[in-house]
Amino acid sequence: MKHAWLSFVSVWLTRVLVVLAIAFFLVPIVIVGVMSFSSSDVMMFPPKSFGFRQYSSAFSSGDWWLAARTSLVVGAATAVVSCVIAILGVLAIARTRVKAANLVYGAALLAIVAPVAAVAVALYQVLAKVGLLGSVPGLVIAHCILGVPVSLLVLRVGLSGIPQTLELAAMSLGASRVQAWIHITIRLLTSSFGAAFILTFLMSFDEAVFATFLGGAHVNTLPRAIFNSIRFGLDPVITAIATILMVATGVLAVGGSLLRRGR
């Protein structure tokens, strides 16, 4: 038992580290939340007095509303396109005998780990060539690079929970393959589909790098607007916007993971 003390120390060191880390992860959220209720027009901790000043100036600004609308449109479009591509791909991979399917799946997943800045340059060139740079469709295409892998992952896990015998049963009862997919598989994938949609939407809604590199002069999404604002100084209005976004995405994300777990 000569390692007993070492074991004891390592167990406790781990605990202390984890507690500190967790505290550190949660602190920024709390701080931003607290500061959003500051009634001062300069950033200062702790706030001298509290009020809804930041919220009222956030809501009264037309620019923020416009950016939010752009983000919603891009996010929704990205989610739809990604989910459609992903569901077809996942069915092809898991339920047909296409040899190259797994290779394509792997390549699609790798898009999520490719260095974002480099991919942004790559897309910059391609989108410039086809004249979609600085347009909403161009940004949607770019966001699909992240959205498709996310949808693929979620839907593949969802599909793996649906026994293939259900489709075989439907086919033995007279359904064609496509009918079996529509009546049974896709119907049972609904909650995974919802989760994939939400996660893809959030991915796009939060995305700032592609938005900054590819948005051009006109497509200004919310993360890009916030990014530009804090690059050039700390406007306390952002604390309010950030708090609203944290709550909204938090709710959506919890909903998404509940859907993913299924009921």
Add this chain to the structure above:
Amino acid sequence: MMAPIHRDAIVSFESVSKEYSGSLAVEDVSFSVYEGEFVTLLGPSGSGKTTLLKMVAGFIKADSGTLLLDRRNAASLEPRQRDIGMVFQDYALFPHMNVYENVRYGLRFRKLSRDTVRDRVEEMLSLVGLSDYRDRKPNQLSGGQMQRVALARALAIQPRILLMDEPLGALDREMRIRMAEELRRMHERVGVAVLHVTHDQEEALIVADRIGVMHQGGLVAMDEPREIFRNPKSVFAARFLSRANIVDAAVLQVYDSVSAAIGWQGLSFHIDCSPGQPTGDCRLAVPPWAFKIVPAGNPNAFAVRVREMTFLGEVTQFLCETADGVELLVRLSTAEVHEASLSALYLSLVEGLVSIVK
């Protein structure tokens, strides 16, 4: 006994083989399922029985040989064109549909009036005794109930043949036997042809009109239950069905090519044989229950030394060794054993339970 020829074959395998990544999953299998007949394929897992079933369903295709459905070549038929009902091992009930909707599912692909559909579903639900459960979802049912829904769903489309893949495999033993008996009664009422796959011998014996024994992709024996036990034909079937002792013996003489005189352990006796049986060395399948105790000195008996004895309730099992070192598994009625001396036994054979195997 031969299968009745006057009935139509619903499914016929003709020298069917199937290869999976280099190894034969099914090798040169030929047999038919006739109208109204309940055929069970019995074998250990991996013996190819489920592969045969999936071929009938159209989920996989044979590499060689022909599969006939209603005397038509089935090669080009999609699963949905085959008019089959299938009961899966995991039941494969649609979890988002209730019992009623599950049973109705297959009927929506058939041009039937609304009333016919409703009547058919009701009829099926009452057949399996689940009329009161029509609104339940599959996750609110017990294993036995799910099994019945799966059966009702498969039968609702009035299939030409019902395929059952280990349908009772997920149930505990007591439930399995009860369901098997129910299945037997249901088959007698409905009269549909059934091809059923199981690894459970008891289940096979309860339900089947004919049993086919599968081993390493081949169909090694197929006959009515009584007959296949009496004459398992192959070493594997004899061992698998009854843990039979496989012993070397000699064919002394063949009479009219239907029966033979056999010599073994100093005994000589007559058994049935197939035409063309040569004289000379042969192998016998001697099931553990083919022995009886006789008093010492009986001329039709041989002595064995008892090596192990296991009490199994109504029977007692012995591991014995003959004078020339042959090991034998022997089961005797416990009542009979009671009086016997237990270190050595004098045994003779029960006529009609021993057969020649290859």
Add this chain to the structure above:
Amino acid sequence: MASGKSGFLMLLPLLGFVVVLVIIPLINVINTALAGSPATNFAKFFESPAQRKALLLTFSASFGVSIVAVSLGAMIAWWLATSRRPFVRAIIWASVLAPFWMGVVIKNYALVVVFAKNGPINYVLGWFGIPPSSMLYTIGAVVVGMIYSMMPYAVLPLYAGFRRLNFNQLRAAESLGATRLYAWVTVVLPAVAATLFGSLVIVFVISLGFYITPVLLGGLQVPFMATLISQDLFQYYNLTNAAVSSTILIVSTVFVLFGAILIIGWKRLERAIL
């Protein structure tokens, strides 16, 4: 099983996605970097001390981030996988997933607020008589921010890996006389080594492309590759130089991923991608 033909038709959109949005653009970038005289393009890149610094900074910071994030992630994932108290688990989950849900910009913004000169950290330090100093625009701030962002990528695969373990093996080891640490090192570590390595690789590779965090927390004082790429693109209009930087990142990524696939196999690496 469907025939190859209909399966291929369904795969077509995904295939198109991969080819048009991933493969062609990346090849295009590499082409641009190699256009004209490749030797000159790359020589120019390495001549600049600022770019050499950015390269070194990006790779060393990413390496450090992946080591710290995966070590810390392993501890947190272990606690998550073994704790049975719902309250503790809920807190840990919330802290791990919070940066995930907050969005890239917001979470970096939150850190900017925390690190700021009149922010909470300096406020607390003030209690101990330490004069306020800006922690922003330091390599430390960037690394902390990157770890914050990468935490879910480190914790989730490891959590899944720990959940696949048979905890009776650990109990068996302890019943045979091993200490907790010894049992962990000899029983758990070998079982999750591949997952650990996979997470390390994934976190490293993703870190290479970070843009928002270095810009917001590091500013001009801490230039990363992505920062330079952005400057080349939007300030100097030097597409070739941006492409050279991108090519270096892409080639490094491919190289690292390929090596990882050789070492632990594609299946295990795939598990590390969330």
